[in-house]
Amino acid sequence: MSKICVMGLGYIGLPTASVLATNGFKVLGVDVGATVVDTVNSGNIHIEEPGLHTVVQAAINSGNLRASLTPEKADVFFVAVPTPIHEDKTVNMDCVTEATEAIVPFLEPGNLVILESTSPPGTCRDLLKPILEQSGLVVGKDIFLAHCPERVLPGKILKELIENDRVVGGYSRECAERAKAIYKSFIEGEVFITDVTTAEMVKVIENTFRDVNIALANETAILCEALGISFHEVAKLANRHPRVNLHMAGPGVGGHCISVDPWFLIERFPDKTLLIRDARDRNDNMPEHVANQVAALVADIQDPKITLLGLAFKGNVDDARESPSLKVITLLRERGFRVAVHDPHVKRSPIELTSLEESFGNSDCAVFLTDHSDYKYLNPAEICKLMKRAVVYDTRNILDHNLWRREGFDVKVLGTGAEPPA
Numbered sequence: 141m142s143k144i145c146v147m148g149l150g151y152i153g154l155p156t157a158s159v160l161a162t163n164g165f166k167v168l169g170v171d172v173g174a175t176v177v178d179t180v181n182s183g184n185i186h187i188e189e190p191g192l193h194t195v196v197q198a199a200i201n202s203g204n205l206r207a208s209l210t211p212e213k214a215d216v217f218f219v220a221v222p223t224p225i226h227e228d229k230t231v232n233m234d235c236v237t238e239a240t241e242a243i244v245p246f247l248e249p250g251n252l253v254i255l256e257s258t259s260p261p262g263t264c265r266d267l268l269k270p271i272l273e274q275s276g277l278v279v280g281k282d283i284f285l286a287h288c289p290e291r292v293l294p295g296k297i298l299k300e301l302i303e304n305d306r307v308v309g310g311y312s313r314e315c316a317e318r319a320k321a322i323y324k325s326f327i328e329g330e331v332f333i334t335d336v337t338t339a340e341m342v343k344v345i346e347n348t349f350r351d352v353n354i355a356l357a358n359e360t361a362i363l364c365e366a367l368g369i370s371f372h373e374v375a376k377l378a379n380r381h382p383r384v385n386l387h388m389a390g391p392g393v394g395g396h397c398i399s400v401d402p403w404f405l406i407e408r409f410p411d412k413t414l415l416i417r418d419a420r421d422r423n424d425n426m427p428e429h430v431a432n433q434v435a436a437l438v439a440d441i442q443d444p445k446i447t448l449l450g451l452a453f454k455g456n457v458d459d460a461r462e463s464p465s466l467k468v469i470t471l472l473r474e475r476g477f478r479v480a481v482h483d484p485h486v487k488r489s490p491i492e493l494t495s496l497e498e499s500f501g502n503s504d505c506a507v508f509l510t511d512h513s514d515y516k517y518l519n520p521a522e523i524c525k526l527m528k529r530a531v532v533y534d535t536r537n538i539l540d541h542n543l544w545r546r547e548g549f550d551v552k553v554l555g556t557g558a559e560p561p562a
């Protein structure tokens with residue numbers, strides 16, 4: 141059975157490494173974080189993902205998974221490290237470069253390198269190939285290179301890792317066939333083969349598709365507010381058309397993928413990405429729209445306290461990277477508002493979080509920013525007792541608005557310009 145080295149033990153690398161290990165591969169997981177390595181070696185996890193702890197424990201107990209700060213010789217190398225953007229929105233490929241350079245001393249003829257990180261089209265040919273060939277081995281002849289982008293949904297990673305169809309792009313046909321064989325040994329979905337740049341573009345355009353369509357939903361929501369009607373009613377009815385799928389509107393787009401990957405195309409083709417650029421701007425402006433609405437809700441209050449519910453970029457995950465909540469918090473603080481933030485999932489928070497009771501205590505306005513399931517089950521009668529003013533702003537359409545109104549709340553919903561008909 142092949143020995144596999146997985147570079148990066150985050151949301152993608154750790155589930156992949158442990159699923160490979162529980163499928164019989166000998167796996168070495170490599171991470172630059174010493175705490176990550178120690179945590180994994182002790183059978184524990186440093187991120188929140190349903191089912192992951194059990195699989196990591198099983199993988200460690202089987203003896204098939206080990207974690208280390210440095211790579212070793214292997215048959216297959218997976219690279220699953222971050223591909224973020226800089227402040228100026230240009231792509232930061234430092235982690236991919238460093239992880240690839242780290243495996244060069246261990247490469248041997250016949251090895252296969254698979255880049256899983258979402259990367260700008262051209263990365264394997266223009267960045268990875270020259271680095272790998274520093275080993276003296278020729279890509280496509282002595283060693284094999286493929287890109288297999290990950291498509292999993294946080295919160296369902298383990299299920300989707302096994303069930304999703306995958307696209308494998310090879311530097312050559314043989315590279316793709318070798319990578320396909322690895323995936324077919326542990327996934328149930330179909331594996332489609334293509335060339336390496338096409339595979340890179342497939343992943344980036346999947347996330348760009350979602351960003352553009354969310355932007356359309358957000359713009360529709362703003363138009364509905366101006367029209368004094370409900371976006372959610374419009375979306376529900378429009379989506380009864382067999383070929384329409386209006387996405388959900390919200391306070392913006394966050395996370396490590398959808399809000400980041402379109403920039404890979406904008407940076408490379410600034411003159412050709414007019415629609416993609418506008419969509420990014422529309423989504424990036426949503427936190428400001430939310431902050432303006434909140435400011436209007438507390439306009440007549442002296443030194444108001446605002447409760448913000450949800451720091452994670454989406455419901456039921458612990459990931460706050462690029463979260464629109466962070467931008468809303470910054471904008472409200474810049475305007476001098478007192479802000480208390482609660483999140484039941486986020487552990488590594490860049491800002492101070494408070495308990496639910498403290499967050500609601502003496503508050504003038506509660507704003508639901510993330511669709512965590514926990515929030516749907518809050519009891520408005522109890523919340524009403526904690527708050528100074530019974531005002532809520534639901535940016536994710538997660539509350540039972542009639543129930544909250546019955547308990548005396550003034551309820552504002554993102555995308556709704558007037559009281560919806562009773």
Ligand SMILES: NC(=O)c1ccc[n+]([C@@H]2O[C@H](COP(=O)([O-])OP(=O)(O)OC[C@H]3O[C@@H](n4cnc5c(N)ncnc54)[C@H](O)[C@@H]3O)[C@@H](O)[C@H]2O)c1
Binds near residue numbers: 150220221290
């Ligand atoms: N998180 C998702 O849901 C998701 C979904 C699809 C694709 N992706 C893509 O997968 C890639 C990885 O994302 P993630 O969410 O797993 O990131 P992550 O931040 O959760 O994990 C990455 C890990 O890599 C480690 N690392 C950084 N540099 C390293 C190096 N040189 N050598 C070894 N380890 C290194 C970090 O310490 C970290 O633990 C990104 O390109 C992302 O766009 C992520």
